[in-house]
Amino acid sequence: MERKNAEIVIIEDEEDILELLEYRLGKEGYDVTGFLSTDNVERFIEEESPALLIVDRNLPGIEGSEFVAYMREIGYDTPVIFLTAKDKDSELEEGFKRGGDDYITKPFNTNELLLRVEALLRRSGVKQSEKLRYRDLILDNQARELYVDQHKVDLTNLEYKLLYTFVKNPHQTLQREFLRDEVWGDDSEHFHDKTINVAINRLKKKIDPEGVKEYFIPIWGVGYKLG
Known part of the structure; x- marks a missing residue:
């Protein structure tokens, strides 16, 4: 069965990485919307209810895990994968405590990220549409x-x-x-x-x-x- 139409939001301020992820996830059949910052993301999530967020931690304006912590505080429980160069044990722990569900560090293997996306969607009970x-x-x-x-x-x-x-x-x-x-x-x-x-x-x-x-x-x- 084709994996189709789970909607994924990517927040990544490096445009080349964002375009790569949009392309690879789109090729797998996901609906993908990318943002270079957290601007307008909250409104988009409210209107579209995506199945998953992929969030870089080094974002302009607000650190990615702080944004996720804020979204958790106001009631959003959308699963989150952090994508970041922050790989110290204390930083990983901080990301999970602020609401992350999974973590992949840069530089990353795209195939591994796709597998993590699929696994997290499966764990969260997202039904893939035909x-x-x-x-x-x-x-x-x-x-x-x-x-x-x-x-x-x-x-x-x-x-x-x-x-x-x-x-x-x-x-x-x-x-x-x-x-x-x-x-x-x-x-x-x-x-x-x-x-x-x-x-x-x-x-x-x-x-x-x-x-x-x-x-x-x-x-x-x-x-x-x-x-």
Whole structure:
């Protein structure tokens, strides 16, 4: 079963690390929102109720564990993984006492972080949804149904599989060969150069009949990516 749609908030002031985490967690199927500071995080948590926070301790304005301690004081019990260079025993103890549930020190192994995220979500009883979201698209993978801006849109099996392949690989350029293998699979012997173009054009007409949303961006000579 795909791991989908547990929402994760990352607070990390190093932009390259934040982008790396957003990419890797997004690739795993999580909904990810990143912040470079704690500004606006409390309001976001109140509105969205994320399943997990990944918090750097060295943040501008307020130390990360102090922010978590404050969130605990006002009643939020969202699980927290601290991500930080603070690795002394006293600092680790301080982080746990202020409300941390797990800890990973920099420099870190991304695969280890993903495993810790999965384990903490499992311990906290988060149910992973079979629904995938991208912009105003919602794919219910169990029912194999698509909703666009809350309205159901009927797709063929191939169209659904094609859209699903894009949505589970957001912001990545998908090569034609990859799409052929993922979507057409054993039927690829009937695959022609223009097959993907035709399929995507049909899909676009169904999910964006006005032609204004630009879901699919052609990458010349390579393939497509979601816009």
